[in-house]
Structures are given as C-alpha cells and as structure tokens.
Amino acid sequence: MNTMKKIGILAKRGVPGTANVIKNLLLLLEEAGFKVFVESEIASLLKIKGYQRKRLPSLVDMMIVLGGDGTLLNAAGLIGDRGIPILGVNLGGLGFITEISIDEIRSSIDKIASKHYDLEERIMLSAEVYHQRRKVFTASALNDAVINKSALARMIEFDFSINKRYVTTLRADGLIVSTPTGSTAHSLSAGGPILYPTLESFVITPICPHTLTNRPIVLPDRFILDITIKIGDDVYLTLDGQVGFSLKVRDIIRVKKAGYKTRFIRFHKRDYFQILKTKLGWGER
Amino acid sequence: MNTMKKIGILAKRGVPGTANVIKNLLLLLEEAGFKVFVESEIASLLKIKGYQRKRLPSLVDMMIVLGGDGTLLNAAGLIGDRGIPILGVNLGGLGFITEISIDEIRSSIDKIASKHYDLEERIMLSAEVYHQRRKVFTASALNDAVINKSALARMIEFDFSINKRYVTTLRADGLIVSTPTGSTAHSLSAGGPILYPTLESFVITPICPHTLTNRPIVLPDRFILDITIKIGDDVYLTLDGQVGFSLKVRDIIRVKKAGYKTRFIRFHKRDYFQILKTKLGWGER
C-alpha cells in the first residue's frame, strides 16, 4: 500500500488522443494499487465515474495533470494552499514546469509507488482587491498578477507602494508582478529579466511604460505591494492569465507572497538552463 | 480680405476655462475679418450658433484646435483628405504637434491674416479591415494603427505580409504600425525607436512579443502591410488611440500610407530635438 494512495487526474481540454492516454494511465495506476479520481469532463469521455473539478483537491493526495504549462498553472490555482503535489505530464513539447512526457508515464508510476521522487516547491503570489476598503477579490498565482488596460482604453495611471509606503506613480498600459516561475512568461515579453526559480523575489515589470525611465525591478518576496488605480476606464487584473477581475478607479490591488507553496514531483535533476535554451532559444546563435 | 477667411474651431472637452479662451479667440478672429464656425458643443457653452463636428471640415478653410496632441490627432482624423491646415493651440504643456500656447493667440492671428506662416506636412497611414474578403472598415491615422488583444485574452498570433508577400508569423500581445509622428507615442512605450518626423517610413513595433528575437523594424512608407489574425479571441484595431474596431480570426488588416497628408500651420522653425528633450527627458541626465 502506498502513502499516496489517492490520485486525482486533470487534463487540458480538446487535445486529441488524451482519452486514450488517460485510459492507459488509469489502468497503470490501478494496477499499482492507487485509487484514482478522474475529473468529470474527462470521465464522461471514458464513460466512467467522474468528480467535480473543484472538489477534486479535497479527495486526493496527489494530482497528475496532463497538458502544458498553462494546464499546470490552472491546477496550481485549483489546489491553492492544500499542498498536494503535482506531477505534470507534457502533452505537447517541453514545458518550464511540466516534468515528464507521455512515454515516461509507466516508469514514473513505479517511482511514485516506490517513493523515488523529490518535491520541488515554488512560491506563489496572492492578490487581493480592495474596493472602498472592502476586500472584494482574492486569488493566488504561480506565475504572475497582471494589471492591464483593455484594448480600447488609453493608459492606466497607478500609485505604487511598497510595505504601505508610497514609492512612485506610473503611467503604462499595464504592470506585471511576477514570481521567478513566471519570469519566463509574460514578464519576459514585456522586457523583464529571467529569475532563477528558487529566488525569493518578485520582479515588477511595466507594460509599455509612458516614461522612458522605467525599468524592471526585482524585490524581496517578503515585500507587500499595493497598487492603486488612479486613472483608467477599463482595467483588469488577471492571475496566471486565467482569472480576470474588473478594476475600478481607487481600487487597491495588494500583491504579496502566498502563505503556501506549490509542490511539483520531480524525478531527476532538471537542467533549468537547458530548458531556457530549448524553450526560449536563450543565448543560442 | 483673407484667402483663409473661414475658420473652424474645435476644442478638447472638459478643460476648465476653455469657454473664455474661445470667446476671446472668437472676438479676435472676427475683428481680423474671419468668418468663424464653432463646433456645436462649445457653441452651446458660449450660447452662440454652432456646427456639427462632422460637418465642420466641409465649411472651413482652416481649423484652430485647442487641446493637446490627442485633440489634434482627433481633428486630423476628422479632416481626413480635405487638406485643411490645422493650427494647434496648447491648453496644457508643450506638445509634439501643437504649435502655440494661449498667450500666442493674438500674435498668431495677425500672422495668419498676413499669411506669415508655413505649412508642415505629415504623412498619415490608412488602415482597412477585410472580413471574408470584403472591406468592412477603413480609417486613417496620424500616429499609429494598433492591433491589441483585450486585457483578458491570452495572445494574438498573426501572419505578417509585406507587398502581399508572406514575411513571418508573430505571437504577441499586439502590434503597432506607426508613422514618424507616432514614433514618440505608443511605439516608443513598446520599445520602438524615434523616427525624425519627415522620414518616409513606418516603424513596426511588436507589443510584448512572445519570442525573444523580435525587434522593431523600419520600412519604407510605400510598402503595403497585411496583417492576418490567425489566433486571438478578443482583438481590436485602434487608430490614433481613438477609433476602435473589433477583429475576428482570419480578418486581414491592410496598413499603407494614406493618399493625403495632414498639414499643420507653423510660425517658427520648431526645434524637434528640444521637444524631445522637454517632453521625453530624452538624453538628459
């Protein structure tokens, strides 16, 4: 019998062939003595009993997630502070946070059964929105919190405070607060640096700043960031590019490190720089 | 009698004190023998006869526009191909394209009456949208055409063609096609270079490109650019940050030089580099 005996399964929607992969995975897991809880949408494809996405984390000890980095971001948000380890299975190419490819599923299950794996922890950020001093929204993110104007709006002006002390006023199309995990995603596109995954830091990267003097800034992740919308008609907060929330002028967005971390199952030392080169072409001619 | 005897007046809305400035301007112009056509919204503030914004360009030989660079962009769009010269009067600080401050109104009217002025021409771009091969939108811009995803959408993938020849496929949050006039506006925020105003060029600047190898590219303004939306749920085209149009997957946006130029009344040689320094802090310590 395994200490991790209950395993949940989540998958990216609409990827052809996923049903077969999961059917096979299911057999392998049950052979290995695990009890498996499949998310209801996949379950209906397989014509087996399914469980609601939202309930899944409360039922299992571990989550296997099939998809890409986006699917893992989604699963991490779902799991929140429950500390359930995630095994990411790539359905496409190499990912920054997925761990194994479909070919490696069989051998991976043996390693899980025999507890031959490590847990890698990644910090998450938490974002709260205060409207007229009342908290109206809270969510967490593994990658980033992005404040962004709509396509038709002109720009956002926001006050930026650190540890409740006013720092500066910015005008930009938006602002990204990113964890090290997220530094290779939206923040990089906006001109931010790459942060090694274990750094206890956030990077603040403006999107199209309206002054020439703005630069990305890397801050300790123990800092509490308050962003107050001063001007901006049609402004949204998105977490990991997935959860959106509409912001009003004078709303305060508080971003800080979440009280918990996301845990990934790792079988082998990952060469982070190799992933940088493969995924981003970093440093290659 | 003046050759430019009919003058239209447009103004930025909601600037306190504008009514008095215009009342004074009106007196000075009428004293100088001009017939003045005031836009209806301002006219109602002054309790005089007004003319519809849209009709104004067809009635006058010259347009005086009170506001900032944004108001002038708007007026340029309204005038379109009519070739009516614009005199920009700053209601705020120094602008890139406004010409005089309120203090200079009196002396400027004398110069107009005595024809002591130059006309500076600026290229405009024209943008057309084709939906299922049918032209569904057309507009012109003095600054830029911006294709941008909504705040909640993930990214846009577009094919980019030059002179009807496929060039490359880009993934980004958006794309800016800017005239030299617009190069100090949104394109600069997105990392584009400054283009001297008289260059016969466009600059193409991606917004948050999802590859590290993208760079702004400066092209001759005789090139015809076709941008085809490949992926993107909630994508908009905006011209000069003012006119918005919703785009669908497979829509083609054609951007080229407009067949006409916008003409600005200039009284003195403007030192472009001085404006760069004052407005942008360019090159200053």
Add this chain to the structure above:
Amino acid sequence: MNTMKKIGILAKRGVPGTANVIKNLLLLLEEAGFKVFVESEIASLLKIKGYQRKRLPSLVDMMIVLGGDGTLLNAAGLIGDRGIPILGVNLGGLGFITEISIDEIRSSIDKIASKHYDLEERIMLSAEVYHQRRKVFTASALNDAVINKSALARMIEFDFSINKRYVTTLRADGLIVSTPTGSTAHSLSAGGPILYPTLESFVITPICPHTLTNRPIVLPDRFILDITIKIGDDVYLTLDGQVGFSLKVRDIIRVKKAGYKTRFIRFHKRDYFQILKTKLGWGER
C-alpha cells in the same frame, strides 16, 4: 567581348580550401574571356602573378570577393568612390550582403558574361575627424561608424550636433552611427531597430547609455552629425569594425552620407526578410 572584361579577385585570408576555389574560378573566368587580376597574397598561393590589394581597384571593372560579410565590408572600403560593382561569394553560411555560394560560381559567370544581372546600390557613410579644427582622418563605411571607449576607461561624454546645431550631451560607453546595411550588425546588438536596406536614413544607437532616457533615433541620411568628445581618456573611432583611429578630448567626428554608393551585383530578387529570419532568427519561435 565583355564590357566588364577586367575582373579583380579578393578573398578572406586563412580559409582552408580557398586556393582551390580560386584556381577553379580563374579558369572559368578566363574561359569566359575575362582578364583576371588576383590580389598578391592569394596569387602567391597559386604561384601566379599578383597585384597589390590597394592597386587592384584601379585596374579592374568589377570585383569578385570571396569570404563573408566582413570581407565585403573590407572590399567596399577599398573600392571607395570608384563605383566598381562587387560580387560577394560566400565561403561560409548565408550573409546579409554576399550574393552567391561557391556552387553558383559557374552559372554566375555566364550571367555576368551575358550581362544578366542587376546592380543594387547601398549608401555609405563618411567619417572625418577634426583635431584642433584640422581634418586628421577620413574614411568611409558601409555598415557603421562606432565611437567606443577602451575596456578600462570609464565612459565617454560627448556633445551631439545635427546640421551644426547643438542637440544634446550624452554619457555612454559609446555611440554607433549606422547605415541601413549596418542596422543588423553592431547597432542591433546595442538595441537598435532594423532598417530596411533601401531607406535613406541613419540610425544613431548609444552603447550602454548612462541615462535611462536614451533611445535609438532614426534620422534622414542628408543630416550632418557632429560628435565632440568632451570627456574620455581612451576613445576610438572604428569604421565597419575594421579601421581604428584614436580620439582626443575636443576632437570632432563628423559623420555624413558618402558622396558615392557601393554597388553589389545581384542575380535574383533577394528576400530580405528571409535573410533576417535565417541569420537572426528574427520573429521565429
């Protein structure tokens, strides 16, 4: 008989196998009725009569240059204002300005003999150094003029004038004035935009500017740029990364368009954007 009956041959030094390539080329050219003038260093390898590098342009109607883009830059500098067309033969990979590969030599000679080719002209810049108002150096470049501090010096401060009018004072590690041809070379590394090759423009790109507000600026190539060294111990001017000249405080470097263009022999329409993608990975995922 050919109108271009005298052909010079230049080659990059130290590339293994070049002697055989040239021996073959020589036979083909002589068969086709051309008189060939080989640079003396190559000639000595082939044990045939050679001609001094410097004299070569005065003897021939056309120059075949074997090497990479660097070798062509060098040949363009050698030819200067003589207007002799250059055919660039790639010894390595694809180049921005080389035209054919070794495999295409035979067919190219037929095209030259039958005059089936186009001439593509590229602007060159000219740089002059004035020391105590006396011209002490002059040279031309196809790519760029770079003012750069030595590795151990701290920074350069220079005054920048356009058309003899003071524009601004910059502090930086250096400054690049680049033609469109050079925009994909050093200027791109320093953060400059790509300029389409036929643009009549220069781009001015600072190297490590000491202010956050500096940005590359694209100017008409009819402008005359004067750069005066204000502070800087150990400063050099280099043209096309090849010719170096030591600069003193108060020296003035004048950069303008050269009075002549470099002419390249082209057999087929080159797809500039394809070269961008192949050489730079531009816009690729």
Add this chain to the structure above:
Amino acid sequence: MNTMKKIGILAKRGVPGTANVIKNLLLLLEEAGFKVFVESEIASLLKIKGYQRKRLPSLVDMMIVLGGDGTLLNAAGLIGDRGIPILGVNLGGLGFITEISIDEIRSSIDKIASKHYDLEERIMLSAEVYHQRRKVFTASALNDAVINKSALARMIEFDFSINKRYVTTLRADGLIVSTPTGSTAHSLSAGGPILYPTLESFVITPICPHTLTNRPIVLPDRFILDITIKIGDDVYLTLDGQVGFSLKVRDIIRVKKAGYKTRFIRFHKRDYFQILKTKLGWGER
C-alpha cells in the same frame, strides 16, 4: 572614550575645497576624542602627518570617505575583508551608497561618538582569473565584475558555466556580473534590471550580445560562475570600473560571492526608492 576610537580618512582627489572640509572634520573628530589617521596625499595638503593608503585599513576601526560613489567603491576594495565600517560623505550630489552631505558632518560625529548608528551590510563579489589552471589574479568588488573587449577588437566568445556545469556559449562585446549594489550602475546601462540592495542575488547582463535571444538573468549569489574566454584578442576584466586585468584566450574568470561584506554606517532609514527617483529619474514623468 569611544569603542571606535581610531578613524581613517580617505578622499577623492582633485576636488577643490576638500582640504578645508577635512581640516574642519579633523578638528571635530579630535574634539570628540577620536584618534585620526589621514591618507598621506591629503595629509601633505594639510601639512600634517599622513599614512599610506594601503596601510590605513590596518590602523583604524572606521573609515570616513569623502567623495562620490566611485570613491566609496575604491575604499571598499581597499578595506576588503577587514569589516571596517565606512561612512560615506558626499562631496557632490546624492549617491547610491554615500550617506551624508558635508553639512551633516558635525551632527554625524556626535552620533558616532554616542554610537547612534546602524551598520548596513552589502555583499561583495570576488573574481579570480585562472591562466593555464594557475590563479593569476584575484580581487573583490562591491558593484560589478566586467569582462569587456577593447574598442578595436571585434567581439568576445565565452563559455559560461554555473557551479562548474556548462550552461551556454555567448558572443558579445562583454559581460557584466553585478551585485544588487551594482545593478544601478553599468548593468543598468546595458539593459539589466534594478535589484533591491538586500537581495542575495547576482545579475548577469551581456553587453551588446550578438544574438537577439540573450536576456539578463538573476541568479542566487551562492552560485559559482565560470567564464572561459574562447575567442577575443584584447579582453579585460575590470572590478568596480577601477582595477583592470588583461585576459587571454582560455583564461577562466571565476566570479562568486566574497566571504565578507562591506559595512556602511547609516544614521537614518534610507528611502531606496527615493534615491532611485532622484538619481535615475526612475518612474518619473
């Protein structure tokens, strides 16, 4: 009697009026019961007994340094691992690491005498050069280690390893390894992010990288970085822009955190973001 009873004085050379400031400082310190050791060059100006720069750190408990950030960098290098606290007195404008202005000298001496101050520690980096496996150079830096080609050389190619594991090969004009303290100096000019001073990180910023995919990367300061020169004729290592060392092909430069920190005397909470705004114009319109 003070625990810090022996104070050394260093000053920037060639600043007019410094002699008088130091004469006054000397009187105040002696009145307060300190024994003062003045660097010999200043001492000769004051016609008093002086001490060799190099010996000074071995004689004193604390160092007062008059000048700018550059003078402090120099003093930090001189003090090395001795842990002697530094008080930086600004002779010019506000500095990133200087603490007080001349006006504040009197009150500061009282605070030192009564021990009303804090010590702020900043990590330093150590750089070693290995030539044919033999260590031939070692030095430390508060800001940065810069590997840079000479003005006339073409580029450097280097292999980059982290913790003795090969990471990538870069071609660039140079490479900066910067501490958080140095992140607002040369690294910022080369496009690097700002790092909050207390972060336990280095930032690696390439200078004019010859590929478009290079980006600054922030790494834990416990990592050991090995840079091997592969190609490069005329390459130098400089520490804090002050100490230079000539590098040969195949030399290995090892950069790691120094075993000691530099300690600065602080009287009041410094608002780091205020300094960013004042010194860099960061985030200002």
